[in-house]
Amino acid sequence: MKLDKLKTGKSAVIKSISGEGSLRRRLLEMGLTPNTRVMVRKVAPLGDPIEIFLRSYELTIRLEDARKIEIVEVSE
Amino acid sequence: MKITFALIGNPNSGKTTLFNQMTGSNQHVGNFPGVTVEKKDGPVRGHKDVTVVDLPGIYSLSPYTAEEVVTRDFLIFDKPDAIINIIDATNIERNLYLTLQLMELDIPIILALNMMDEIRGNGTSIDIEKLEQELGIPVVPISASKNDGVDELTHRAIKCAETKAKPKKLDFCSGHVHNAIHSIAHLVSEEAETAGLPLRFAATKIVEGDKLIMERLRLMEPELDIIHHIVGDMEHHLNTDREAAMADMRYRYIEKICSAAVIKQGQTKEHLRSVKIDNVLTHKYFALPIFLCIMLLVFWLTFSVIGSGLSELMTAGIDAGTSTVDHTMNHFNVSPALHSLVINGIFAGVGSVLTFLPIIVVLFFFLSILEDSGYMARVAFVMDKLLRKIGLSGRSFVPMLIGFGCSVPAIMATRTLPSERDRKMTIMLIPFMSCSAKLPIYAVFTSAFFTEYKALVMISLYVMGMVVGILAGIILKRTMFEGSPVPFVMELPSYRLPSMKSVLLKMWERAVDFIKRAFTIIFIATIIIWMLQSFDFGFNMVGNTGNSMLASIGKSIAPVFAPLGFADWRAATALITGLTAKEAVVSTFAILLGAGDPSSVVSLLSHIFTPLAAFSFLTFSLLYMPCVAAMAAVKREMGGWKSAALVMMFQTLIAWIVAMAIFQVGSLIL
Numbered sequence: 036m037k038l039d040k041l042k043t044g045k046s047a048v049i050k051s052i053s054g055e056g057s058l059r060r061r062l063l064e065m066g067l068t069p070n071t072r073v074m075v076r077k078v079a080p081l082g083d084p085i086e087i088f089l090r091s092y093e094l095t096i097r098l099e100d101a102r103k104i105e106i107v108e109v110s111e
Numbered sequence: 112m113k114i115t116f117a118l119i120g121n122p123n124s125g126k127t128t129l130f131n132q133m134t135g136s137n138q139h140v141g142n143f144p145g146v147t148v149e150k151k152d153g154p155v156r157g158h159k160d161v162t163v164v165d166l167p168g169i170y171s172l173s174p175y176t177a178e179e180v181v182t183r184d185f186l187i188f189d190k191p192d193a194i195i196n197i198i199d200a201t202n203i204e205r206n207l208y209l210t211l212q213l214m215e216l217d218i219p220i221i222l223a224l225n226m227m228d229e230i231r232g233n234g235t236s237i238d239i240e241k242l243e244q245e246l247g248i249p250v251v252p253i254s255a256s257k258n259d260g261v262d263e264l265t266h267r268a269i270k271c272a273e274t275k276a277k278p279k280k281l282d283f284c285s286g287h288v289h290n291a292i293h294s295i296a297h298l299v300s301e302e303a304e305t306a307g308l309p310l311r312f313a314a315t316k317i318v319e320g321d322k323l324i325m326e327r328l329r330l331m332e333p334e335l336d337i338i339h340h341i342v343g344d345m346e347h348h349l350n351t352d353r354e355a356a357m358a359d360m361r362y363r364y365i366e367k368i369c370s371a372a373v374i375k376q377g378q379t380k381e382h383l384r385s386v387k388i389d390n391v392l393t394h395k396y397f398a399l400p401i402f403l404c405i406m407l408l409v410f411w412l413t414f415s416v417i418g419s420g421l422s423e424l425m426t427a428g429i430d431a432g433t434s435t436v437d438h439t440m441n442h443f444n445v446s447p448a449l450h451s452l453v454i455n456g457i458f459a460g461v462g463s464v465l466t467f468l469p470i471i472v473v474l475f476f477f478l479s480i481l482e483d484s485g486y487m488a489r490v491a492f493v494m495d496k497l498l499r500k501i502g503l504s505g506r507s508f509v510p511m512l513i514g515f516g517c518s519v520p521a522i523m524a525t526r527t528l529p530s531e532r533d534r535k536m537t538i539m540l541i542p543f544m545s546c547s548a549k550l551p552i553y554a555v556f557t558s559a560f561f562t563e564y565k566a567l568v569m570i571s572l573y574v575m576g577m578v579v580g581i582l583a584g585i586i587l588k589r590t591m592f593e594g595s596p597v598p599f600v601m602e603l604p605s606y607r608l609p610s611m612k613s614v615l616l617k618m619w620e621r622a623v624d625f626i627k628r629a630f631t632i633i634f635i636a637t638i639i640i641w642m643l644q645s646f647d648f649g650f651n652m653v654g655n656t657g658n659s660m661l662a663s664i665g666k667s668i669a670p671v672f673a674p675l676g677f678a679d680w681r682a683a684t685a686l687i688t689g690l691t692a693k694e695a696v697v698s699t700f701a702i703l704l705g706a707g708d709p710s711s712v713v714s715l716l717s718h719i720f721t722p723l724a725a726f727s728f729l730t731f732s733l734l735y736m737p738c739v740a741a742m743a744a745v746k747r748e749m750g751g752w753k754s755a756a757l758v759m760m761f762q763t764l765i766a767w768i769v770a771m772a773i774f775q776v777g778s779l780i781l
Contacts, residue, residue, distance in 0.1 A: 052355065057175040058598040063358035064171040065600055066205045069351075071362075076386075080398045081496040086603060091378065092202045093603040095492045097499075100598065 036108060038073070039085070039101035046074040047106035054103040066090045067104060114161045114272045117186060119213065120197035121206050122168035122529065123485075123604035125225040128613055129197050129255040130165040133265060140620055142750055143181045146531060155265055164191065170205070172212045174323040176597055177531040186216050187308060192272035193219040195264070197255070200224045200237060201379055201605070207365045214248065214278040217309035219271045221249045223264050228254040233379040241372040247279030256610050281311050283364035288356055291318050291345040295338055302328040318342060319357045385485075385605040392486065398493045405486075406512060409477045413470055414516055414547065421469030429462040448652055451645055452638070460637025463692050464629050464740050467519060472622050474513065474520045479617045481509070482527055483609030488601060495599060501584030502592060504599040507537040511580075514544030515573075518741040522748055523621055530597035536587055538748055539758055542737040543580035545573050548693040552732050555697050559716040560725040568726070572733050579734060579769060628743040636739040640691050656702050661687060675731060675767065676724030676774040686731070692738050723781060727774040734766035
């Protein structure tokens, strides 16, 4: 499952990040590394981007970028 | 002993607040050479020989953005005596990611653990000694906004610099990454020394695949082969790639430190409050209306209530000054040329620009509050989708919106954009947003030609500006700013009360910046225009602008506007004087057409324009290069005359093409 498909309020654990270059590097640097827990906090009013919660802070990423993040959903 | 500190940290870590606390208002603002990345420095209060340099807020020392490259070059080649690394204690894991990279630079470093007031108020505790032990560097808990612990930080940072206490540990790595870093370090030690790079830093950057560092090391083919082999081996064993391996290794180490030193890191009540505020401000249905209301309020307060009041006061002051000087000069029988220079050139020119000042100051007061409170990031979150198509992010929305008021503060506001590319591109698009100084032109022309469709013509001009802006954005995205934009992976910081000190300092900084320009670039430009307007080519003063050099220039460039439908020299001349300030277009027409008062301009304009040509003229006025004050701002923010000149040509060319197209197509239809 990819992060862009995770419903608002649900949590997941990151498996891997695909893609390349500066975007991927930035995602890793911001703490989206394998085994990190993330939660989708909300979707922007226009439907994109999304706001996620990880490592006790909020981050916003676009759906097309979230599609590059492989996750496994976890129950609360 | 002279000491230089480099202050560095993530965006939103409270870095600027700490910088302000350390230096007071004694700051010097400039740019790093060659780029539009801001650099601030100032002496530390109470320590004359100690300077602190405020570096850009960054998350990592990667080679992808101008900010990051500038920062690491500064640290490596300017060699500050110590690094003060400020980190947000409520967000410690991600903040430490940069710390681990800074420690590799072989420079004494001290950690300022900020926002400790929020930590203490929530039952969370951070074991400072344990943290110092684990990291091998001094750690000082502070609260920059409350000025708590800042003196101790300064004191210990000076000590750190004097004793040249470098980080005690460097081995955060383990297993295969460890082996790779050490093998490569061994391999490139000579090259690193020749290139002046800290060895450990060079080695980890090679493992990460940092092209800039690899080039700087001038590695030979055999070494590159071995490196390729070492990295390949590591990737194979870890079953991942080099970048992920390094990031994973650093975060694992950070998690280990935090589990040892941070106890019960639940969500703080400030954070929970922030989430609640955010539920309203970025609400699915309320977010846009709330944003519109906030911006309308800011505009209304700035341009109508406070700003215009202050502007009137300013105008009154300048008028009083003008008439005093005028009387004095009359009294002493000063020559008419000098009299005109002082009154019509200096006082009128710089005076009209200075009336912008209150608006700029007030606008930046509100903008700083929006920025420092964390709301600006939410606007970017909400608006991102709209701006993505033209290759920008939601961050550029507010500066563009301000462009409808005045391009000058709008261009200055781009300084808060996190990437150089976005800053430059936004600056190039802002002047297409019709600024309020163009309103008098629209008003006169619509009364003269489009009495029945006044509102429609006005609105069509505003919309046309936006449409052209969007098209220009798409063109720029495909040409000048081709290639991958800086990724939009943006932190949404917790809402915090902005510190009044920071807000006022920022206001002051912008005001000084603007005044400096008003008395240099803008001053010279207005004098030149005054000269052209008041003399003929024999340098005899002319009574009527119609005989001046300016009019001659107008006459010679007028044919350029023939395809646009207004090859009249008076129109060309008015467009030139419009460069001092756009409203000057109207007053120039009044003079050149011999109109006694503005209302009679309306009837006289129909002598030189057909309605279609008038609309074409309006289009050109809307889109052509901005006034001197805005140009000066472009030059300041783009970092040089060359790029500023390019922007001006770009703008004027687009204006010419669009107005020409409108006139030609219109002529066919009508």
